[in-house]
Amino acid sequence: MSEIMLQQTPVVRVLPVWRAWLDRWPTPAALAAAGPADVVRAWGRLGYPRRALRLHAAATRIAHQHRNEVPNNHAQLLDLPGIGSYTAAAVAVFAFGQRHTVVDTNIRRVHARLFGAKALPAKSLTAAETRLADRLMPKDTELSVKWNQSVMELGALVCTARSPTCHECPVFEQCAWIAAGRPEPDYVPKGQSWHGTDRQVRGAMMAVLRHSSDPVPVSLLLTDRSGAEQLATRIENPGRDSAELLARLWSLPAPPEQRERALDGLVKDGLASRRDNTASLPD
Incomplete structure (x- = not known):
């Protein structure tokens, strides 16, 4: 979980x-x-x-x-x-103390700096990174579990992406990135966009559905602020949370086709049900 x-x-x-x-x-x-x-x-x-x-x-x-x-x-x-x-x-x-190669973002970053003299790993996991992780992991099962845990924690707490605390690092003197003068990354990490995306509209719709005990008229999900006042009367006693969430959804600068696309996506992904001109969480 x-x-x-x-x-x-x-x-x-x-x-x-x-x-x-x-x-x-x-x-x-x-x-x-x-x-x-x-x-x-x-x-x-x-x-x-x-x-x-x-x-x-x-x-x-x-x-x-x-x-x-x-x-x-x-x-x-x-x-x-x-x-x-x-x-x-x-x-x-x-969970079970077995010997398997675990490669998450933190482990990849430690490996990239310690052995590759790179500020950040490649944008996506490569076969070379997996081979390196396999080669570095101890043969002893119990020790391999501790190794995976330790390298992951090192990346999460010390060898962080933005502000690594290198003076606290137990392998500072062996780090190829430090020896190379801490070169800048080959690329600038970009977080996933949110504002104005279908994901933002989907999230706002999901918030309304989660807080509604009854099916919500589809028209309420697809409208914007300009048509909201007339439609809002179709929900009886929506409650403060639901009213605020609807207002937040209506305020998004999303055109009708984007709102329809977002709702269709929720239905397709099994996150919402749509019937009789209403929408709700999945049955």
Whole structure:
């Protein structure tokens, strides 16, 4: 659960949601028994809400095919819905103490600086990086687990992307990047755009759906501020949160075709249901 929640999301945002999920659904069977709408609603504002549905699908498979126990077999982990190579390896290593190569952004950055004299790793994972990680990992299983954990923490806490605290680094004297004079990155990292994108509109629509106990008229999701006053009367007692979320959605400078595209995308991804001119969280 934590590995999926932590994908592209910082620990500080994940921790309270992770704890709430474990309190509410302490076993795979408990999560599998929940409805998709409850799962998506409980995901809150973590972002990339399809991950919630993937977790639900994986829990259902675990409950039905693995006797309600997360499998400790790497191949079986890979076979679970929504589980890729990194997540399968991370669960096998950190949950079950097995020897597998784990390569996340933090580990890649440490390797790039320590051995490649590069400020940042390549924009996407390369075969050469994977081979290097394989070669560096200790043969001893117990030591390999500690190695993966240690290098990951080194990247997360010391060898950070923007402001590395090199004076605290235990391998400062062996670092090729330091020896090369800390050269600048080959590229400028760019975060994913948000304002004005379909993702922003989808997120605003999801917020409205999560806070509505009844199906929401599609017209309310697709309109903008200019048509909102007339349509708002079609929701009885929307509540303060719903009214504010609708106002936020209406205020977005999104043309009608973008709003329609965003809603269609939510339906296609299984994050919303649309029927009888209304929309709601998935059934």
